[in-house]
């Protein structure tokens with residue numbers, strides 16, 4: 001198998017026929033055996049039925065039927081366990097990721113890029129969603145410990161080596177775009193205009209998007225855990241200034257109206273600093289536990305060279 005197209009599907013019966021129609025000529029035009037892997041993420045509409053029909057019509061279509069709705073990121077992760085291609089393209093079922101870009105992505109893959117991700121120059125969605133997405137990708141890029149490309153969704157091409165690394169990552173809270181960035185290898189962007197949904201309602205509600213965003217931040221940044229420490233130091237700094245003021249008022253301006261409160265404020269500031277810093281220390285240890293539990297590989301290797309020689313000698 002040369003190429004796999006992976007599509008997560010949740011209640012997309014209105015889009016599947018059109019999706020297949022748009023993908024078919026592209027699959028025909030590719031220079032190797034191609035499979036279209038549909039992951040049915042517990043759809044409650046006709047999607048599964050349509051998948052069966054497509055499979056009967058075209059042997060290149062395979063599907064995985066998840067037992068219930070597990071969410072987009074898990075559906076993609078599930079599909080990655082099944083795809084057989086040397087290059088895997090992940091795209092949405094609603095035709096927001098133009099299939100016509102697939103040959104261009106493959107051309108870049110042939111130029112030895114292991115990850116080609118779609119980057120949106122413009123998206124045609126309501127202003128609120130665009131604003132949230134704009135803010136989110138920038139905050140994440142700023143806070144994340146790995147370099148996160150902005151305005152990129154799950155639309156991408158992955159080399160087999162990258163797929164194998166992703167499959168080997170045992171982490172349960174999966175933010176696929178983040179993991180993809182974490183993996184490394186040679187990555188490049190392909191710019192595109194993101195059209196609106198072909199049909200149907202967006203499956204990402206506001207709460208689902210928010211939980212995706214929180215998951216992304218928590219999975220790829222330690223800054224939130226350090227918040228207590230930072231606040232603690234800030235509080236400590238203010239306590240120090242207060243301390244100097246208390247001394248000053250005590251000896252040089254005993255009649256200042258604030259002199260009486262000052263010692264109480266100082267005590268509060270000092271205690272809150274002590275508490276916040278202690279919480280921060282707990283956070284550091286919890287962060288370590290979290291890192292260990294995520295059990296990401298320590299490194300990913302894209303090439304080794306010269307080891308054969310040693311082997312031959314012995």
Ligand code: UDP
Nearest residue numbers: 008009010041071072075092093202203204
């Ligand atoms: N999707 C899924 N499971 C879900 C939600 C969405 O498999 O629980 C699929 C959906 O069918 C689509 C893709 O994920 O193919 C992206 O969903 P959507 O278009 O709603 O997201 P948006 O484009 O609004 O970010």
Ligand code: MG
Nearest residue numbers: 092094096197
């Ligand atoms: Mg969509």
